[in-house]
Amino acid sequence: MSLFEKIVLPIGTKPKSGWIKWYHSGIPDEEGEKRKQAQDDAKILKHCENCTALSGCYFSAKNMPLYPLHPHCDCLVFSISKQISKVVATCALEKFTDYIFGEKYQNNGKTRLFKELGFTVKDSNYLKSELERQAKQKYLNGDYILGHLNKYGQRITIDIKLKSPLKNDIILKTGWMIRTLGCLTCNTPLGDR
């Protein structure tokens, strides 16, 4: 527990404002080998995989998963007294070069959608940067929609506004995974309609 975290209200309640950190004992906050090992062992130790996936993740108090997730949940929720600032939103370039514009996905409709908007694989770096910039800001504002939660983690949808070369400004519903300590990674640059 850091200086900026304190135990929140009892189970079943949450702060009306600010940010929270989800916590499950035994799961390191930092993404990496130690966290993977702990999550691997969590099954042997009979811990809920969804809970261990959430441990270390930050949420806006007004936009957080149901707490507790299940009966006899061991998780705690800490309020974060300081405004979080070190948010890192990462969209792998391969999401565009290998997925959206990838040869094997030529027929899945996404390439066509992006091309209709005037984007090609040459715009991958621009698209990646724009998604990261806007996703970071929206997340900081608590402006996201909670999606599916499973052992891989908590999905959120973030609306990204793009200036299309061919059409009016468009809104893309992008899919992200919340990672620990204020990090997000892009799952899909084009999710729901």
Place this chain on the structure above:
Amino acid sequence: MKLKIYDDIYLNTEFENLSQKGIHKGCSGIILDIKADECFVRFRNHLNRGDYACININSKFLDFDEHQPKEHYPAWEHFKATGDLEKDSFKPQKFFEYDCVELAVEKDKYAKFGVHKGAKGAIMEDFCIDSEYYVIFTDYNTGYDIADIAVHEDDLILVKK
């Protein structure tokens, strides 16, 4: 440093016979038993969380990482009593990130998300959990996503690598 039961360790040497089983230098594991210098180790498969391999190996090929807390001992004792300790190799990785796959079965656990047999999608992580891969399924008519869910490897077929 003398190793003990329930020490977390790393394999410090590459062995051809182990590498053929998917176990490489740097692989982490937990010592389940020790007899003289021979350690019985449960190695973790970082590419398939939940998968493991149990190997007897000399302690000189293991580097100490940390010791498991005492409160975890009963769980590991239970694993030793009930787990498959004969399993001595990792499952081969079947799919890789950005592989194009198709759902080969019709099951309620996928259908409840709107994903039916024949749906195509993309593998979106470089690892799996309990042999279930994270797949984003797309409606090929519209380009919009149907769902992103965990799908067992036996329920998927490779469309394009």
